[in-house]
Amino acid sequence: MAETTTPLLRVESLSVDYGPIPALKGVSLEVRPGEVVTVLGANGAGKTTLLRTISGLLRPRAGAVRYDGADLTRLPPHAIAARRIAHVPEGRGILGRMTVLENLKMGAYARRDRDVERDLDELTTRFPILAERRQQPAALLSGGQQQMLAIARAWMARPRLMLLDEPSLGLAPLMVAEVFRMITAVRQQAAVLLVEQNTRAGLRIADRAYVMELGRVVLQGAADELLADEQLVRAYLGRRPARGGTSGGASVEAAAPPARAAHRSSADASAPPARPSGGTEGAA
């Protein structure tokens, strides 16, 4: 692909281990200003590890994370947050004992400017439910409301890059639509790196996408092209480390979709979010 703008985020051959087990094996990707980039992949592909390494919670064994010309690789998480990278972690990361309002204020923790109150007003006007329940402990919100709060909280950081880890996980279809509407709003202000298990919704909102498998990027391209060739994408998503049957063949080329493809793609042709609860990503 032709490089038009300098990337905001550039991940270079990132390798991360959990003890003796490699989780990322030389992952490279980039996000340009204003872009929405989706990372797809089955459970255990390393998507969450990738995001946690970018925001400094995990230390890579090799490789680098560059952002806006600076090297983030050895910085502690709070210093990375201060550079206006907001990370909505898997499972939402709501501070349940703090109130909704306090959660939103925590979103602006890294900010030093004086517009926090104004942004709070704007957010609560836009999302009345957050205003309504602002004095309640955040733990009392429903799952979908918590996800909205998590994204709203990240937005309070006025980020230049937002990392979103499975925002639609476990939500009812209506809430999924709402959450994706929020992401569309976020992209007016910030670039987005989105990890999704909802392939179609993830590709629809994205400019470009990467498909990961067993700690590697195995496929990448423009989102609309991948959407057109959904079979191919699903071929990679269907393979999992435990029962793929081809665990030795990690260096799969993009042109060789494994045999399980047809089996998986037939199941969810229509309603995208309605996964059985024992599905691929739930237990993480």
Added chain:
Amino acid sequence: MIGQQLLNALMLGSNYALVAIGYTLVFGILNMLNFAHPNVFALGGFLLFAGVASLALPFPLAVLLVIVGGVVLGLATELFCFRPAEHLHDELAPAISSVAFALVLTEVVAKVWGSEPRRLPPLVGGASFDLGLFQVSTIQLVILILSFGLMLAVDWMLYRTRAGYALRAVAERRDVAQLLGVNVRATVVLAFALSGVLAALAGTLLAMRLGLADPNVALSYGLRALAVMVIGGLGNVRGAMLAGLLVGLVDVMTLAFLSQAYSGVAAWVLLLLVLLFKPSGLLGTRLQRESI
């Protein structure tokens, strides 16, 4: 009579509360107990003694000495007992180290001040006010104002300041707090400094009430404050305050109406009751931690 007892209960209870808050701050953030805490508490009384008796400082300066001493001891506890074991992800090693540090502090007190209680010189004028129900002396008034002022200050700090938000966020979800920009190391250090100051000041306030600095309060009062923390709800500062006042009240009432023999038992009886009927503590709302 009952009014006088109430006054005693408030003084004793707020003292328990202050020590328990210190335990709670550290426990909330690290999920670990600091066993040097009661010794810092006892040392607080001796720092006051050193200030007003040995150095003949005016009272406010002596309090300043106590505050500085409390911060230093809190930071030392973190540096010597907790930080070296940080990477071990082990909850026992720092706890044992803090027991060792407690023994060191005990020996330091014994070497410097002896192992007997030391009598404090009179601190403030002896005038007392008649408030109808009870009489309150100037020193009692000072103790009450300082104790409740400190409790309100801690509450204000936790719920109204940036540092307080950071402390609460780290206590609940360390990783999320980091992602939001909180410097966890700095927050842990802050918790220990605060904890040390509160322990030392509580020790000073107790010494003021008793009129002497006593090394034995570490094991009596200081340990009871541990029960107070559990009664209030682990890691819950407001719970610690409430439980402190409650234990103080029951303590004073048993002493007044039952027998001296039961003095100090209240904390442990209440602890048993709480563990039986509401194991999460009075204000315990410790939510299930999400797995990471």
